Amino acid sequence: MTCNIFAVLVIVQEKRRGSYYSSIAKLFASDSTNQAATNAVQIFGGAGFNTEYPVEKLMRDAKIFQIYEGTSQAFLLFKIFFQDLSATQKEIQATALKFAREEILPVAAKYDESGDFPWVIVKKAHSLGLMNPQIPEQYGGPGMSSLETALIVEALSYGCTGVQLAIMGPSLGLAPVYIAGNEEQKMKYLGWLASEPILASYCVTEPGAGSDVSGVRTKAEKKGDEYVINGQKAWVTGGGYAKWFFTLARSDPNPKAPAGKAFTAFIIDGDTPGIVRDTRTITFEDVRVPASNVLGKPGEGFKVAMSAFDMTRPGVAAGAVGLSWRALDEAAKYALERKTFGTEIANHQAVQFMLADMAVNLELSRLATYRAAYDVDRQVRSSYFASIAKCFAADTANQAATNAVQIFGGNGFNSEYPVEKLMRDAKIYQIYEGTSQIQRIVIARMLLGYFQQNQTTRGI
Known part of the structure; x- marks a missing residue:
């Protein structure tokens, strides 16, 4: 519900003209109003039907917005086109989209079938400045904004989200270093990523600790000027190839210690003795890490690990937007070619x-994503908008892929057509870097806290 209201407000703030965006605003606002009123009555329970409470009137009033000045059904019929961008944004996106269409699209199915890591594409992307574009210039990177990075992720994901992740996967690993690293750490590890087409990984999730990060059991024991790390990490993106890892480990042996004081963050070089790994799993067996590789202060690792998500979730959302965009294009193309009952x-x-529906949700998830990225550029910490973007874009991608398969009919399950892969790829966006359920928890907690202080959710 909050996702919907926010996205409509962004459309109004964009001051876009034309029937396309005015139709999106009217359609989505009216549908959101009805859903919001229905949810409010549900939350009130039986009291929701009592005129002594305000919500029953809201539900009665809401319905007219789906009818007058054009029904919601009428507004679903406007044509699809891509929004305007600034000249700089268009140039960045055009470069990334050209790369996606020429380098990724022709070979995506081959990599999907073989499971090989796309090193050739990764190296080409790095040479064009499309890999880790957010690394600042003082560390050798392109120095692009989060919004520009989102444009690149979106375009690369249009080609293939799997290949995009191979290229942009280090973003989560580098984020804690960018946020909490000292100058020596940034120069070494961010500079390494900027100068070579290498990978870095984020090692937090474990076999027994996913959404519940406080359940991490990997241990870090201080011995002199070193820490000895023991434990296992799971679902590590790029873990089989990473040159270094951001790793969260429990440094306080007291199991009752609060998460905010129990963990320490480390940068661990990939060639350190004692590391055993495969594609997704990293095992640390008496791995010795110098104290100089502690990221931030000892005991503050949980804060470092969590702060990275506000920076990276807009990028994850952008990947989902790119998939939705591709699904819409493929579905529109097929719908104009396929004939039944004597017509397309x-x-x-x-x-x-x-x-x-695909177009409406695509545009709104795109705007939510850009807003979240813009907050990162303004150095405004907003878990609220980052979670909205990630949650809404992920759900949109799954619905877009499902609709695309539906439009393709039986051909939608045929690997000779691209949409069955889109449906497989879409699901991960509701899971990694925080499940859609976790995003909703974050959103709800923040809006409730804000409301308690301000008696409104407007302006959060």
Whole structure:
């Protein structure tokens, strides 16, 4: 509900003209109003139908917005096109999209089938400045903004989200160093990523600790001027190839110690003795790490690990946006080619409604993503908007991929067509870097806290 309200406000703030965006605003705002009123009544329970409470009137009032000045069904029929961007943004996106179409699209299916790591593409992306573009210039990087990085991720994901992740996967690993590292650490590890097409990984998740990060059991024991690390990490993106790892380990042996004081963050070089790894799992067996590789202060690792998500979740959302964009393009193309009952299926209202729903959610998830990235650029810490973008874009990608397969019909399950892979790829966005359920918890906690202080959710 909050996602919907926020996205409509962004559209209004953008001051975009034309029937396309005014239709999106009217359609989504009216549908959101009805859903918000219905949810409010549900939360009130039986009291929601009592005129002594305000919400029953809200539900009655909401319905007219789906009817007057054009029904919601009428507004689903407007055509699809891509929003305007600034000249700089268009140039960045054009470069990334050209790379996606020429270097990624032709070979994506091959890599999907073989499971090989796309080193050739990764190296080409690095040479063009499309890999780790957010690394500041003083450390040898392109120095692009988070918004520009989101444009690149979106475009690369249009080609293939898996290959995009191979290129941009180090973003999560480098974020804690960017946020909490000292100058020596930044110069060494960010500079390394900027100068060579290498990978870095974020090692937090464990076999028994995913969404519950406080359940991390990997231990760090201080011995002289070193720490000895023992434990196992799971689902490590790029773990089989990473040159260094951001790692969270429990440094306080007291199991009752609060998360904010129990963990320490480390940078661990990939060739350190005692590291055993495969594609996704990293095992640390008496791995000795110098105290100089502690990231931030000892005992503050949990804060460092969590702060990275506000910086990286807009990028994850951008990947989901790119997938939704590709799903919409593929579905629109197929709908204009495939004929049933003597005409292209694009002329059938049922198909038009699916395409229009995909377009509406794509544009809104894109705007939410750009807003979250903009907050990072302004150095405004906003878990609220980062979670909104990640949650809404992930859900949108899954619905877009499902609709695309539906429009393709039986061909949607055929690997000769691209949409079955889109549906497989979409699901991960509701899981990694915080599940959609975790995002909703974050959103709800923050809006409730804000409301308690301000008696409104507007302006959060």
